[in-house]
Amino acid sequence: MIDERSIAAAKRAQTSERTRSESWLWSQVAVLLSQIRSMAEVFLHGFRRRETIQYPEEKPYLAPRFRGRIVLTRDPDGNERCVACYLCAVACPVDCISLQKTEDETGRWYPEWFRINFSRCIYCGLCEEACPTYAIQLTPDFEMSEYDRRNMVYEKEHLLISGTGKYPGYSFYRVAGRAIGGKDKGEAENEAPPVDVRGLMP
Amino acid sequence: MSVVAMLFFIVVLLFALLAAAALLTWVERRLLAWWQDRYGPNRAGPFGILQAFADVIKILLKEDWIPPLADKPVFVIAPAIVAVTMLLGFAIVPLAPGLVIADLNVALLFFFAMTGLSVYSVTFAGWASNNNYSLLGSLRTAAQMISYEVFMLLSLVGVVILAGSFRLTDIVDAQRGMWFFVPQFVGLVVFFLAAIAETHRLPFDLPEAEHELVAGYHTEYSGMKFGLFFLGEYLGMMLSSAMIVTLFFGGWLGPPFLPPIVWFLLKTAFFVCLYLLLRAALPRPRYDQLMGYAWKFLLPVALLNIVVTGAIVVATRSPAEVGS
Secondary structure (H helix, E strand, C coil): CCCHHHHHHHHHHHHHHHCHHHHHHHHHHHHHHHHHHHHHHHHHHHHCCCCCCCCCCCCCCCCCCCCCCEEECECCCCCECCCCCCHHHHHCCCCCEEEEEEECCCCCEEEEEEEEECCCCCCCCHHHHHCCCCCEEECCCCCCCCCCHHHHEECHHHHECCCCCCCCCCCHHHHCCCCECCECCCCCCCCCCCCCCCCCCC | CCHHHHHHHHHHHHHHHHHHHHHHHHHHHHHHHHHCCCCCCCCCCHHHCCHHHHHHHHHHHCCCCCCCCCCHHHHHHHHHHHHHHHHHHHHHCCCECCECCCCCCCHHHHHHHHHHHHHHHHHHHHHHCCCHHHHHHHHHHHHHHHHHHHHHHHHHHHHHHHHCCCCHHHHHHCCCCCCCCCCCHHHHHHHHHHHHHHCCCCCCCHHHCHHHHCCHHHCCCCHHHHHHHHHHHHHHHHHHHHHHHHHHCCCCCCCCCCCHHHHHHHHHHHHHHHHHHHHHHCCCCCHHHHHHHHHHHHHHHHHHHHHHHHHHHHHHCCHHHHHC
């Protein structure tokens, strides 16, 4: 069955056959014109705002959660937050954190030494996530280039800062249930006194 | 000009061209950056202009390595050919009235001879490198340059018909009434496209297309030999800009408030910048598109241009004038 639509299509095909060479020529001209248009557009880009930040003079914007140089923070009382649990060293995918646990006379744990090799560090922030005491934190600072690779190894005195970092007011030993110099079991914040497991009363 | 003055002029022109080619690397990077919303090299010296000299020093101090399996004499001579032929091409360019090294009566043919000889450079380089990428790149270059040369010459026949001479100073003088880009607009478009392909600048840089040929014919080159190829490329860019200005935009002609040489240099600089804009704006065509465009579109257009120009000249001028 020949309907009108197929007749029209056949006519169109015939016409396009006839004008193919003509349309090919026009497509070449169209190519030329479109290239001139894109040249004009690129030229006008010369008058746009520059994307470049001229770094040493202009500083880039760093988000508050930018992951840069790692620091060790202190609790509000000025004591080291780090309890030398080694979780950061375990979490570190490039093994750039090493430390040695020791404890003081009250039974409080702290690192004897704490070392981060920043020439290995990939600033992934897994140590910060692993830290149970908010001690290790990443800061928005990346300007730590050195001419000597050995200077990239930071010791505890380089890592420790005087403040609390991102979590002001948090002190691990104040909320933890562990008995430690002067604070006995059940005396931490929001902690109930210990249950006497041998007593009969609830 | 006396012999001493001529020698002095040649030396000055030589140094000016080499310095301009070195500076052009910086100009190109700054302009590309400008069109890409960046700054480009702006640290060394005022506006970063010393970057060009830093690049020259760097490339001179680089290790100049010749591959063990290369054909050594050919490998060494190939980059020199392109630089020398492009420099020789400037011998016929009239910078201002009387300011031309060789005012040949076949200057246009000399120009084509020089650009034709530069094909040897890439062919030798690709052959002598003993490297597949180099060979493929040089094959493409040879095919591209030879086919574009055909109608590069044909596109200028219209200019020659109008001026009645192959001598470039005569051609410039013939443009006192009207610059030839008006009557020979088709010729200008064809010549400009051919000149891009001839200097294998982007977007017609298929001989050195990075994504498929590493670096084409100069894959194996390093140090100043590589530098010579680029010197040749930048000189070729300036030479073809100068030729476009001379043939279609009235050479040194211009309003008299500036000296003729300034007009010439300004116009040439404009076309060099246009070359750089082409690089910034346009993508590379496919190889078959490039060749198809040349043979199926530009060649017939150039031939048609000759026929129409010749017919108009014959129809409008007296037989005696045409015969002379």
